[in-house]
Amino acid sequence: MPAPCFLIAQGGGPTAVINQSLAGAVLQARALAPGCRFLGARHGVKGLVAGDLVDLGDVPAAVLDAVAATPAAALGSTRDKPDAAYCRRILERLREHGVSHFLQIGGNDSSDTLRLVSEAAADAGHALAAVHVPKTIDNDLVGSHHTPGWPSAARFVAQAFAGADLDNASLPGVYVGVVMGRHAGFLTAASTLLREDEAAGPHLVCVPERPFEMAAFLDAVAAALARHGRCVAAVSEGIAGADGVPIAASLAASTGAGGGAERDAHGNVQLSGSGALADLLCEAIKRGLGAQRVRGDTFGYLQRSFLGCVSDVDAAEARAAGAAAVRYALDGDGHGARRGSVAVQRDAAGALALPLLPLEAVAGRTRTMDAHHLDAGGFDVTPAFAADFRPLLGSGLPRAVRLAAPGVPRVPRVTSPPASGANA
Amino acid sequence: MPAPCFLIAQGGGPTAVINQSLAGAVLQARALAPGCRFLGARHGVKGLVAGDLVDLGDVPAAVLDAVAATPAAALGSTRDKPDAAYCRRILERLREHGVSHFLQIGGNDSSDTLRLVSEAAADAGHALAAVHVPKTIDNDLVGSHHTPGWPSAARFVAQAFAGADLDNASLPGVYVGVVMGRHAGFLTAASTLLREDEAAGPHLVCVPERPFEMAAFLDAVAAALARHGRCVAAVSEGIAGADGVPIAASLAASTGAGGGAERDAHGNVQLSGSGALADLLCEAIKRGLGAQRVRGDTFGYLQRSFLGCVSDVDAAEARAAGAAAVRYALDGDGHGARRGSVAVQRDAAGALALPLLPLEAVAGRTRTMDAHHLDAGGFDVTPAFAADFRPLLGSGLPRAVRLAAPGVPRVPRVTSPPASGANA
Numbered sequence: 001m002p003a004p005c006f007l008i009a010q011g012g013g014p015t016a017v018i019n020q021s022l023a024g025a026v027l028q029a030r031a032l033a034p035g036c037r038f039l040g041a042r043h044g045v046k047g048l049v050a051g052d053l054v055d056l057g058d059v060p061a062a063v064l065d066a067v068a069a070t071p072a073a074a075l076g077s078t079r080d081k082p083d084a085a086y087c088r089r090i091l092e093r094l095r096e097h098g099v100s101h102f103l104q105i106g107g108n109d110s111s112d113t114l115r116l117v118s119e120a121a122a123d124a125g126h127a128l129a130a131v132h133v134p135k136t137i138d139n140d141l142v143g144s145h146h147t148p149g150w151p152s153a154a155r156f157v158a159q160a161f162a163g164a165d166l167d168n169a170s171l172p173g174v175y176v177g178v179v180m181g182r183h184a185g186f187l188t189a190a191s192t193l194l195r196e197d198e199a200a201g202p203h204l205v206c207v208p209e210r211p212f213e214m215a216a217f218l219d220a221v222a223a224a225l226a227r228h229g230r231c232v233a234a235v236s237e238g239i240a241g242a243d244g245v246p247i248a249a250s251l252a253a254s255t256g257a258g259g260g261a262e263r264d265a266h267g268n269v270q271l272s273g274s275g276a277l278a279d280l281l282c283e284a285i286k287r288g289l290g291a292q293r294v295r296g297d298t299f300g301y302l303q304r305s306f307l308g309c310v311s312d313v314d315a316a317e318a319r320a321a322g323a324a325a326v327r328y329a330l331d332g333d334g335h336g337a338r339r340g341s342v343a344v345q346r347d348a349a350g351a352l353a354l355p356l357l358p359l360e361a362v363a364g365r366t367r368t369m370d371a372h373h374l375d376a377g378g379f380d381v382t383p384a385f386a387a388d389f390r391p392l393l394g395s396g397l398p399r400a401v402r403l404a405a406p407g408v409p410r411v412p413r414v415t416s417p418p419a420s421g422a423n424a
Numbered sequence: 425m426p427a428p429c430f431l432i433a434q435g436g437g438p439t440a441v442i443n444q445s446l447a448g449a450v451l452q453a454r455a456l457a458p459g460c461r462f463l464g465a466r467h468g469v470k471g472l473v474a475g476d477l478v479d480l481g482d483v484p485a486a487v488l489d490a491v492a493a494t495p496a497a498a499l500g501s502t503r504d505k506p507d508a509a510y511c512r513r514i515l516e517r518l519r520e521h522g523v524s525h526f527l528q529i530g531g532n533d534s535s536d537t538l539r540l541v542s543e544a545a546a547d548a549g550h551a552l553a554a555v556h557v558p559k560t561i562d563n564d565l566v567g568s569h570h571t572p573g574w575p576s577a578a579r580f581v582a583q584a585f586a587g588a589d590l591d592n593a594s595l596p597g598v599y600v601g602v603v604m605g606r607h608a609g610f611l612t613a614a615s616t617l618l619r620e621d622e623a624a625g626p627h628l629v630c631v632p633e634r635p636f637e638m639a640a641f642l643d644a645v646a647a648a649l650a651r652h653g654r655c656v657a658a659v660s661e662g663i664a665g666a667d668g669v670p671i672a673a674s675l676a677a678s679t680g681a682g683g684g685a686e687r688d689a690h691g692n693v694q695l696s697g698s699g700a701l702a703d704l705l706c707e708a709i710k711r712g713l714g715a716q717r718v719r720g721d722t723f724g725y726l727q728r729s730f731l732g733c734v735s736d737v738d739a740a741e742a743r744a745a746g747a748a749a750v751r752y753a754l755d756g757d758g759h760g761a762r763r764g765s766v767a768v769q770r771d772a773a774g775a776l777a778l779p780l781l782p783l784e785a786v787a788g789r790t791r792t793m794d795a796h797h798l799d800a801g802g803f804d805v806t807p808a809f810a811a812d813f814r815p816l817l818g819s820g821l822p823r824a825v826r827l828a829a830p831g832v833p834r835v836p837r838v839t840s841p842p843a844s845g846a847n848a
Contacts, residue, residue: 275699
């Protein structure tokens, strides 16, 4: 049997730890299959079909480790979503290069690509191992407790809201921070993970799992203003009305704001890369409530690519997932399957488990937040959410410490009229 | 002579290290003037005139140290810009509480407030020390090499652009990041401080010091696209046309976007807290160049308040500036002035120097970038900028390491016609 030839590709939006999975896979292959070849596709399947490949065989381990600690896809990524014909071209290129083991780091679209490619390989009688390494800041892969990439993005969002909340306490008003997440609110919900007390924001959390209704939102903002004298709101870019249409998409269609109705290869209206949703909500708050100092931020690409905000738990898990994919590709799941999607789970003792799921169980499916993680009031998460996910933020978290100091009694004004008696 | 009574206030936009100056002042006063009182105004001069004060005398040093490491004004801040009548009310409150030493941490507006208050005190024959502690992420105070708060914000902006540039290299297109800065481009220019090579972005830097002309901007974007296949641009929120009108203000006036034409107490149109400028530039790039995948982010409040991105150089200098203010307030500048503004300078050996400048030298004035820090081409900084300012980002900077791996030769296609000879 010839030495294995691996090919790895990265797909979809980058994360802070996507290169950990790349390094984990390459180093695991070298350890288990000395003499193997290890190729990388530039810009994912797009580069693969174009023949734009690099040889990762001789990249020193120290370089791989340094690249692993660098955010964004080191090989380049793509938004292409291959159909069956595209996948046959992928298979053709894999056969030309003698690839026996195909690994794809990505979200549920990447697992769907692997499914199509491995079906085409089976039809052609080509023995191809095909394993998906999970990656997404959205945390929306079915079958996993969480997904590599989300914990680091969650850490960024939590630290950002902890700081924005302090800023808002310094200069009180309303602050709306829009967070990535088309269908799943996990990343927006992470805004709550560093709240230190009941007065700390975010005071409102709006996720796509809950239909967005402007009047109810304004009532909730008003309630927070009444209670705290200020309001910090965390809002998913994907919030949608009861009809399922994203608020940002309605906005884009009606005003041309945010790049008009630009759509990606999946037919989805582009939500990120525009400040339109935050601006819309701020306008509604100003007009509806007459509130002063209303400010909106759209976290944009910083939350997935900021250099220097990584969860060490996430980094270790992403690396382990890449290594596990190589082991499954070489050995199968004990039944010789050698195809599937690595899931990130916790065993009963809370330890990391990385089982192999069928590609069909993950491909093209979207997980959303569990009901028990969402507060019945509609604008917050439950304590169970923090219990499940806060440990993933990793070690060395900064703390927000508020100043506690006694008030100074007001000095009676000499210009005030003197007290005139007990019944004044 | 009775024990001194200090009162400290924080004003304007918060920074990551504004509480270092607070802690530095309190601890220095305890060391030099045992038995002194030390009051704090809640929400700056606004709380001061309302009599909303706290007693900092018994706050443990460990708490002060923890608060010092927390971003945003721990005492609360204000955007009020006192006029002469307001300053007389401030003086009245100071006298009621027996304040002998008034410290204000803030920007050039804060130094102007101190100037007015100390003039009113002199007119009233009230002995009042009045010292300004510099603070601003804009780096725009006259008389300083740099201003506490800017280095930490600059570090955030540099790390953000380093990550956004990697993201853009992964999924090529045009990325526009809008950075705070109304008149001075220092913070936007900080986007360049972690560029590792010639291909790394930002490829364009647009600062308020250079008149913004859309056609020239689009030409520069097109040139970057031609050269690098992608373009990352760092743009100050305060960019203005040759007529001096900010682009964002023109936009607000013409479309109502970004909160209409909201103005602050200084009469300035609100620039932050809206994504309108980034969206405008992205639209212009799409329409003018037909570019694909154009994305805009507005960094917003994260750049001044993010929890967990601090320059240790900045933290130490901010603390030293607070301590220096107390020493000047107690001892004067050797000529008994006991009023002025602490400047942050470098001596000939590069060591920190904290001279006391007259309040009039700083009050109400704005420093902009030096010509020798701006590239003649109009869209970049010079190496002198990095030489002057990169050391301020502090220690422990993350590094972006790009993957270098040899290309794999393309496989000749079996479906291609065979070579027909040397003259084919």
